[in-house]
Amino acid sequence: MLAIHRAVRLSLRLLLHERGRLVASVGGVTFALLLMLLQIGFRNALLDSALQLLRQVDADILVINKEKDPFLARNNMHKERLYQALSVQGVETASPLWIALLQWKNLEEETLHPIRVIGFRPDMPTFLIDEVRQDAPKLKRIGTALLDDHSRSSYGDLPDAIAQVNLREIEIVGTFPLGTDFEVDGSLLVSDETFFELTRHSPDWIEMALLKLVPGTEPGPVLEELARILPGDVRAFSKAQLIDRDLAYWRTGTPISVILLVGVALGFAVGVVICYQILYTEVLDHLAEFATLKAMGYSDRYIQWVVISESVLLSVLGFVPSMAMGTAMLALLGWSSGLPAGLTLADAANVGALALSMCTLAGLLALRKVRSLEPAELF
Amino acid sequence: MTSDSHSPAIALEGVNYAFGQGETAKQVLFDIDLSLAPGEFAIMTGPSGSGKTTLLSLVGALRRPQSGTLNCIGHNLHGLEAARLEGYRQQLGFIFQLHNLFPALTAFQSVQMATDLHPESGTSNSDRIRTLLTRLGLGERMDYRPHQLSGGQRQRVAIARALVHRPALVLADEPTAALDSENTQIVLQLLADLAHERGTTVLMVTQDSRVFESADRLINLVDGRLDSDVRRTD
Numbered sequence: 092m093l094a095i096h097r098a099v100r101l102s103l104r105l106l107l108h109e110r111g112r113l114v115a116s117v118g119g120v121t122f123a124l125l126l127m128l129l130q131i132g133f134r135n136a137l138l139d140s141a142l143q144l145l146r147q148v149d150a151d152i153l154v155i156n157k158e159k160d161p162f163l164a165r166n167n168m169h170k171e172r173l174y175q176a177l178s179v180q181g182v183e184t185a186s187p188l189w190i191a192l193l194q195w196k197n198l199e200e201e202t203l204h205p206i207r208v209i210g211f212r213p214d215m216p217t218f219l220i221d222e223v224r225q226d227a228p229k230l231k232r233i234g235t236a237l238l239d240d241h242s243r244s245s246y247g248d249l250p251d252a253i254a255q256v257n258l259r260e261i262e263i264v265g266t267f268p269l270g271t272d273f274e275v276d277g278s279l280l281v282s283d284e285t286f287f288e289l290t291r292h293s294p295d296w297i298e299m300a301l302l303k304l305v306p307g308t309e310p311g312p313v314l315e316e317l318a319r320i321l322p323g324d325v326r327a328f329s330k331a332q333l334i335d336r337d338l339a340y341w342r343t344g345t346p347i348s349v350i351l352l353v354g355v356a357l358g359f360a361v362g363v364v365i366c367y368q369i370l371y372t373e374v375l376d377h378l379a380e381f382a383t384l385k386a387m388g389y390s391d392r393y394i395q396w397v398v399i400s401e402s403v404l405l406s407v408l409g410f411v412p413s414m415a416m417g418t419a420m421l422a423l424l425g426w427s428s429g430l431p432a433g434l435t436l437a438d439a440a441n442v443g444a445l446a447l448s449m450c451t452l453a454g455l456l457a458l459r460k461v462r463s464l465e466p467a468e469l470f
Numbered sequence: 471m472t473s474d475s476h477s478p479a480i481a482l483e484g485v486n487y488a489f490g491q492g493e494t495a496k497q498v499l500f501d502i503d504l505s506l507a508p509g510e511f512a513i514m515t516g517p518s519g520s521g522k523t524t525l526l527s528l529v530g531a532l533r534r535p536q537s538g539t540l541n542c543i544g545h546n547l548h549g550l551e552a553a554r555l556e557g558y559r560q561q562l563g564f565i566f567q568l569h570n571l572f573p574a575l576t577a578f579q580s581v582q583m584a585t586d587l588h589p590e591s592g593t594s595n596s597d598r599i600r601t602l603l604t605r606l607g608l609g610e611r612m613d614y615r616p617h618q619l620s621g622g623q624r625q626r627v628a629i630a631r632a633l634v635h636r637p638a639l640v641l642a643d644e645p646t647a648a649l650d651s652e653n654t655q656i657v658l659q660l661l662a663d664l665a666h667e668r669g670t671t672v673l674m675v676t677q678d679s680r681v682f683e684s685a686d687r688l689i690n691l692v693d694g695r696l697d698s699d700v701r702r703t704d
Contacts, residue, residue, distance in 0.1 A: 101583075104572075377572065380570050382570070383570040385559075386530065386559060387564065387583070387631075388556045388557070388560030388587055389587065390552070466530075466532040467532045
């Protein structure tokens with residue numbers, strides 16, 4: 092333990108001695124970590140944005156078209172399925188939801204932008220968002236809407252009192268926080284009647300049925316019963332099941348998620364190379380000194396600890412600024428795009444582990460030079 | 471293992487050494503027989519390329535022996551495995567021609583690298599470092615890093631590092647080359663004190679005639695062979 096403590100002490104002194112080189116080294120490590128952090132942040136944005144609507148629906152069980160995979164895909168089903176689901180013991184309420192992609196007009200720039208319009212019954216529990224619950228009664232008046240205030244600025248100066256959707260005027264009576272995703276830059280909540288006015292859709296075809304269970308009812312038996320009685324054109328999922336299913340889809344079923352993971356791997360590889368160059372140069376610059384230590388009777392293991400300690404210290408010193416810069420850059424991305432781009436504590440821990448692995452691997456590679464070191468080279 | 475007062479500190483018999491292998495091998499040492507008693511101060515001199523440094527590096531276990539027997543302070547240097555090799559080296563004080571000090575370490579910290587291998591009480595080691603550096607004229611420069619020291623001062627730090635743990639055997643390669651006369655005498659006196667008071671054996675390679683008078687023996691190596699071995703009492 093004492094030897095390790097002394098090795099760490101020497102490595103700290105070596106690192107801190109040349110401030111300019113230290114700054115450059117930490118900069119290199121920070122750059123590599125930032126690459127990984129941003130890829131992780133983008134991936135989080137992809138996953139979180141795809142799930143944010145699902146997470147905000149107020150439902151214990153959802154009945155959807157069996158083809159509706161992932162959740163944001165638009166596949167409707169007949170409203171009769173809702174009534175069939177409502178007949179199952181344990182189901183307290185069944186709320187319909189309609190979804191369509193319509194054209195929002197930016198009145199200042201005279202440009203059209205797709206917007207997700209979600210229709211629901213204002214008198215039924217549909218969303219968990221406080222602002223929606225509070226303002227839902229206002230939607231009973233046909234021609235009114237609640238606007239997602241995380242929508243992108245391409246929609247114009249938001250919120251205007253009067254907006255235009257599918258060439259029809261809509262009065263914005265409130266806002267709610269949701270966020271954009273990779274399909275649309277904004278969302279609008281309207282009543283069922285306003286939805287039919289805007290879309291001319293048949294009320295008999297719904298996007299999904301949101302089931303609330305009688306308090307205390309276990310979802311398992313209800314799901315089994317629903318599977319038994321509902322025809323094969325629909326499926327029932329608990330909300331948790333649907334979230335898991337969608338997560339699996341977005342994580343492994345889409346090229347973009349895999350590409351972002353490859354980005355993380357590339358960032359790791361870049362980091363190993365950068366860190367290796369730093370440590371290798373450090374070893375090379377101090378070859379005579381290390382050889383002298385061996386001639387004095389220091390063990391190979393001590394010198395290895397010095398190099399590994401330097402690599403660990405670099406990872407720690409690079410981690411802090413990379414987290415700060417990554418968090419700031421992702422916040423900027425989130426602000427400008429409306430996407431939920433951010434990092435969780437788990438992400439920070441993962442990046443910390445990656446930083447440590449990256450630098451330690453580089454240190455182990457740099458040790459090859461130390462292992463081959465012979466004190467006789469001092470002559 | 472440590473040598474007792476009757477067995478030689480250094481006992482070399484029939485030592486040969488060649489660089490390279492096969493047809494390109496160049497032999498640099500031929501049948502070297504050499505014995506140094508504990509506490510003896512020997513100077514090895516000779517023309518450039520005569521094998522002095524090679525012999526020093528063999529005794530210091532910086533190179534693996536090829537043939538002959540090498541017994542130094544109770545260690546057979548043939549086939550020493552890693553742990554025993556480290557243990558042997560820790561009993562030496564090796565002074566190289568170049569100081570090889572870490573630029574990041576102060577004079578005190580550099581010498582402390584040697585005492586770290588020989589932990590006694592922390593206070594005792596620190597005191598010994600300060601005393602030795604002061605004796606070498608570096609009392610006011612203990613917190614100075616190499617770039618703040620002259621060439622001679624750096625060499626004195628390296629000498630302190632080699633001697634602070636009172637080694638059983640000191641091997642020195644041109645230790646006084648960068649020193650002025652006054653500091654040369656200080657270093658020689660240090661080595662003499664170690665030899666006479668603690669029984670440290672000193673083997674120094676040097677061309678510096680200023681140091682000849684301090685030695686008990688003058689060994690001359692020419693073309694890899696022992697040309698002469700003169701005791702000053704002779």
